[in-house]
Amino acid sequence: MNKSSILEVAKLAGVSPSTVSRVTNNRSIVKEATRIKVEEAMQKLGYTPNSAAQSLSSKRTNTIGMVVAMLDGPFYGPMISGVESTLRKQGKHLLIASGSGSAEGEEEAVEFLLNRQVDGLILLTEWLDRRYLKELEKRVPFYMINQHHDSLDHRVMWLDDVEGAYNATKYLINKGHTKIACISGQEFKTDANDRVLGYKKALKEANIPVLDDMIVRTSFEVSGGLQGMEQLKANGVEFTAVFAGNDESAIGVLTWANQHNVSVPAQLSVIGYDDILLSQHVTPPLTTMHAPNFEMAKSCAEKAFNEIYHKADPSGAKFVTTLIERSSVKAI
Amino acid sequence: MNKSSILEVAKLAGVSPSTVSRVTNNRSIVKEATRIKVEEAMQKLGYTPNSAAQSLSSKRTNTIGMVVAMLDGPFYGPMISGVESTLRKQGKHLLIASGSGSAEGEEEAVEFLLNRQVDGLILLTEWLDRRYLKELEKRVPFYMINQHHDSLDHRVMWLDDVEGAYNATKYLINKGHTKIACISGQEFKTDANDRVLGYKKALKEANIPVLDDMIVRTSFEVSGGLQGMEQLKANGVEFTAVFAGNDESAIGVLTWANQHNVSVPAQLSVIGYDDILLSQHVTPPLTTMHAPNFEMAKSCAEKAFNEIYHKADPSGAKFVTTLIERSSVKAI
DNA sequence: CTGAAAGCGCTAACAT
DNA sequence: ATGTTAGCGCTTTCAG
Numbered sequence: 001m002n003k004s005s006i007l008e009v010a011k012l013a014g015v016s017p018s019t020v021s022r023v024t025n026n027r028s029i030v031k032e033a034t035r036i037k038v039e040e041a042m043q044k045l046g047y048t049p050n051s052a053a054q055s056l057s058s059k060r061t062n063t064i065g066m067v068v069a070m071l072d073g074p075f076y077g078p079m080i081s082g083v084e085s086t087l088r089k090q091g092k093h094l095l096i097a098s099g100s101g102s103a104e105g106e107e108e109a110v111e112f113l114l115n116r117q118v119d120g121l122i123l124l125t126e127w128l129d130r131r132y133l134k135e136l137e138k139r140v141p142f143y144m145i146n147q148h149h150d151s152l153d154h155r156v157m158w159l160d161d162v163e164g165a166y167n168a169t170k171y172l173i174n175k176g177h178t179k180i181a182c183i184s185g186q187e188f189k190t191d192a193n194d195r196v197l198g199y200k201k202a203l204k205e206a207n208i209p210v211l212d213d214m215i216v217r218t219s220f221e222v223s224g225g226l227q228g229m230e231q232l233k234a235n236g237v238e239f240t241a242v243f244a245g246n247d248e249s250a251i252g253v254l255t256w257a258n259q260h261n262v263s264v265p266a267q268l269s270v271i272g273y274d275d276i277l278l279s280q281h282v283t284p285p286l287t288t289m290h291a292p293n294f295e296m297a298k299s300c301a302e303k304a305f306n307e308i309y310h311k312a313d314p315s316g317a318k319f320v321t322t323l324i325e326r327s328s329v330k331a332i
Numbered sequence: 333m334n335k336s337s338i339l340e341v342a343k344l345a346g347v348s349p350s351t352v353s354r355v356t357n358n359r360s361i362v363k364e365a366t367r368i369k370v371e372e373a374m375q376k377l378g379y380t381p382n383s384a385a386q387s388l389s390s391k392r393t394n395t396i397g398m399v400v401a402m403l404d405g406p407f408y409g410p411m412i413s414g415v416e417s418t419l420r421k422q423g424k425h426l427l428i429a430s431g432s433g434s435a436e437g438e439e440e441a442v443e444f445l446l447n448r449q450v451d452g453l454i455l456l457t458e459w460l461d462r463r464y465l466k467e468l469e470k471r472v473p474f475y476m477i478n479q480h481h482d483s484l485d486h487r488v489m490w491l492d493d494v495e496g497a498y499n500a501t502k503y504l505i506n507k508g509h510t511k512i513a514c515i516s517g518q519e520f521k522t523d524a525n526d527r528v529l530g531y532k533k534a535l536k537e538a539n540i541p542v543l544d545d546m547i548v549r550t551s552f553e554v555s556g557g558l559q560g561m562e563q564l565k566a567n568g569v570e571f572t573a574v575f576a577g578n579d580e581s582a583i584g585v586l587t588w589a590n591q592h593n594v595s596v597p598a599q600l601s602v603i604g605y606d607d608i609l610l611s612q613h614v615t616p617p618l619t620t621m622h623a624p625n626f627e628m629a630k631s632c633a634e635k636a637f638n639e640i641y642h643k644a645d646p647s648g649a650k651f652v653t654t655l656i657e658r659s660s661v662k663a664i
Numbered sequence: 665c666t667g668a669a670a671g672c673g674c675t676a677a678c679a680t
Numbered sequence: 681a682t683g684t685t686a687g688c689g690c691t692t693t694c695a696g
Contacts, residue, residue, distance in 0.1 A: 016683045052387035053673035056688045071413035081403035096428050098416050283615040348667045385689035388672050
């Protein structure tokens with residue numbers, strides 16, 4: 001199996017190796033008759049090109065590398081799936097490496113993949129900074145999700161977090177809430193900041209005063225939601241609804257509410273952001289802004305494919321969230 | 333960058349290419365002094381071996397393929413992570429392909445990876461059958477998780493589901509329950525069957541009659557749990573506890589309970605199986621049997637590595653679940 | 665312990 | 681439209 005080389009196929013088909021190569025790559029034109037001869041020979045021999053030889057010779061590995069910030073997050077499954085499926089449809093292989101939660105880890109992962117001469121990179125990273133990325137751009141085509149640097153716009157699929165957060169908050173306002181707290185992620189995270197911005201924008205537009213004590217910054221984890229609530233309570237503010245910057249922290253809020261016997265949504269409304277799988281199964285099912293992660297991942301893969309294998313110009317794209325109404329928000 | 337070849341390194345170091353090769357692979361013995369010379373030269377040139385050339389020449393790609401049944405399941409993140417991290421530690425690359433929920437899809441994924449001449453395979457599949465696997469064994473070393481075929485024992489990391497289910501059920505019995513229902517997965521799934529077996533074993537041991545009406549088989553999904561409860565109700569049986577064959581269906585039971593105003597665990601105790609991430613966040617937090625998926629995945633990767641790169645004999649391993657007590661079971 | 669030489673299997677000019 | 685000829689960059693006998 002898989003032992004036969006292009007030479008044997010050529011011999012059997014009575015053509016030259018280059019012709020065989022031409023049909024396997026259906027690159028240049030081959031006469032229909034000879035193509036059929038060759039294909040039959042390949043059939044008969046169970047021929048499969050040796051990809052190492054192809055790579056060595058063509059300087060193309062037909063492989064895209066993907067580095068994922070944390071492989072075990074609840075977040076990345078659909079994205080990996082989106083990338084894998086669109087790439088495979090094109091016959092391209094996907095090499096994967098995990099970033100292990102730090103800038104160094106992510107850089108290491110990138111280098112590891114580059115050693116392997118991947119043709120391009122998909123980055124689902126969280127820590128790589130602009131400078132590194134600008135350098136990286138000289139070495140390999142890449143696309144990333146959700147790190148919205150101006151100078152890298154043409155390589156980024158990004159979610160309009162300002163608008164998403166604005167819509168989430170506005171939804172709360174439309175439901176009659178005016179005392180709305182906000183729990184978002186750390187201040188060095190662009191997305192966390194943008195979500196705060198959107199929140200503020202909605203309040204201002206509705207002439208609701210923006211109070212610093214109503215805004216807390218923790219981490220985008222369940223524990224962050226818990227802490228956020230503690231902090232809000234410590235701040236002594238009163239509120240009937242909270243906008244959480246992501247679903248995990250929203251679930252933390254739910255957990256806090258449960259522990260403190262405040263019933264959601266009767267006594268407290270909460271809206272999340274992202275729409276992770278979990279969110280529909282918590283109690284109560286979480287109302288949230290759906291982020292089209294699968295689609296973004298697919299786009300990422302498509303852009304990469306087009307630039308790398310069909311010299312398309314790099315270009316980014318903007319995506320928007322959509323509201324998923326479930327049961328964690330109540331009108332007042 | 334990455335432009336220099338082994339030849340240039342050899343020249344700079346004043347040795348032959350073969351010697352450079354020897355140090356990069358630290359395979360055969362090289363005099364300390366020359367090794368240092370070579371390493372300095374590599375440093376200076378920023379040399380990185382071209383892996384396509386290595387593969388072509390050595391017939392080894394230093395790459396392991398992994399096929400995952402469904403990349404977007406809640407289940408696989410930790411496993412992929414476990415495989416990736418242990419492989420990368422050894423400098424081996426991980427190629428990934430998704431099985432898309434069918435036997436053909438999984439076979440296609442396998443073939444896709446084999447085209448790439450991976451050195452071995454990690455299979456997190458659900459549909460590949462024994463016959464296919466027996467054939468596959470002639471083509472490539474592989475390891476898999478959780479498909480316990482006798483004839484393939486030496487390639488399988490398996491969870492003792494009979495024992496796990498036994499322990500889960502026994503826990504319920506120890507809490508005073510005697511009317512215990514069981515909701516498990518479809519009958520063609522070995523794991524679903526084993527979990528029913530364990531359940532029965534525990535009942536028998538405690539001299540509790542095993543009633544067919546108390547056992548329903550649905551799917552291992554949230555909806556399966558919902559359906560399971562409906563069926564149980566249709567059967568007209570009474571029970572104070574249910575053992576669900578996996579966490580997702582257990583969460584379905586929780587949802588059903590919530591919808592029908594039966595309070596868990598006050599009126600109904602439920603124990604799950606697997607300990608997926610979600611389970612600690614549902615209400616009430618689910619008591620369940622923890623399956624050591626991350627560890628199994630790591631083992632898988634280690635076995636693969638050892639057999640492939642160090643000619644160890646293939647061997648499987650058995651794993652066991654551990655009880656995670658949370659809040660969905662109450663003593664009566 | 666190190667060097668020389670012969671490919672690994674394919675693609676890519678360049679001819680024809 | 682197809683064949684010829686060189687390599688791609690490395691590992692691997694085989695000598696020494």
